[in-house]
Amino acid sequence: AQTVTQSQPEMSVQEAETVTLSCTYDTSESNYYLFWYKQPPSRQMILVIRQEAYKQQNATENRFSVNFQKAAKSFSLKISDSQLGDTAMYFCAFVMNRDDKIIFGKGTRLHILP
Amino acid sequence: GAVVSQHPSWVICKSGTSVKIECRSLDFQATTMFWYRQFPKQSLMLMATSNEGSKATYEQGVEKDKFLINHASLTLSTLTVTSAHPEDSSFYICSARAVASLGNEQFFGPGTRLTVL
Numbered sequence: 545a546q547t548v549t550q551s552q553p554e555m556s557v558q559e560a561e562t563v564t565l566s567c568t569y570d571t572s573e574s575n576y577y578l579f580w581y582k583q584p585p586s587r588q589m590i591l592v593i594r595q596e597a598y599k600q601q602n603a604t605e606n607r608f609s610v611n612f613q614k615a616a617k618s619f620s621l622k623i624s625d626s627q628l629g630d631t632a633m634y635f636c637a638f639v640m641n642r643d644d645k646i647i648f649g650k651g652t653r654l655h656i657l658p
Numbered sequence: 659g660a661v662v663s664q665h666p667s668w669v670i671c672k673s674g675t676s677v678k679i680e681c682r683s684l685d686f687q688a689t690t691m692f693w694y695r696q697f698p699k700q701s702l703m704l705m706a707t708s709n710e711g712s713k714a715t716y717e718q719g720v721e722k723d724k725f726l727i728n729h730a731s732l733t734l735s736t737l738t739v740t741s742a743h744p745e746d747s748s749f750y751i752c753s754a755r756a757v758a759s760l761g762n763e764q765f766f767g768p769g770t771r772l773t774v775l
Contacts, residue, residue: 581766587751587769589702590766635702644690644755644764646692646702648702651700653699
């Protein structure tokens with residue numbers, strides 16, 4: 545069975561700093577997708593970034609980038625120039641290519657301090 | 659972008675009553691919709707997967723007779739919590755996967771907070 549592990553339950557960083565959230569996963573599949581979702585205090589789930597497993601290039605969305613290490617089954621999220629609005633719960637998630645179900649990690653609560 | 663709405667956003671009901679939560683995809687057709695439950699400070703727990711026009715597939719441990727799911731159209735799925743009890747109090751989130759979805763992406767509704775007295 546596929547699993548997603550986020551080893552950092554909670555993190556705090558100063559505004560404008562860079563922070564990296566870690567995620568590892570376990571699967572025997574070769575085709576899958578990885579996501580980072582943000583859940584702010586409003587509790588609306590927001591897609592931050594997506595990575596296709598077949599792509600070697602790391603995905604980037606403005607201040608958000610990932611370090612995707614397929615062999616190591618690692619998928620970390622880097623937030624550059626962090627902003628107060630980045631304060632949220634961040635979930636790493638995995639979806640197999642042939643399946644619909646998202647498998648979520650337990651989440652990392654990120655606090656951006658002024 | 660793809661928008662998913664949920665109604666109501668919050669509901670309070672008495673123990674023993676039934677509550678219906680609607681999930682709508684507003685600007686796209688959803689072949690598949692998902693229902694999640696989230697306890698405070700925890701991750702999302704998938705309850706069931708519903709495909710338009712067919713019976714929902716429930717995750718292990720989820721009572722199908724208690725959590726009735728209907729997916730009657732490509733834009734609407736409903737979750738009915740029957741004979742609700744205080745332990746059913748939670749945050750319920752739906753998501754929808756578009757007919758032509760990039761990377762199996764799901765779009766999430768804003769959630770419904772259910773409180774059973």
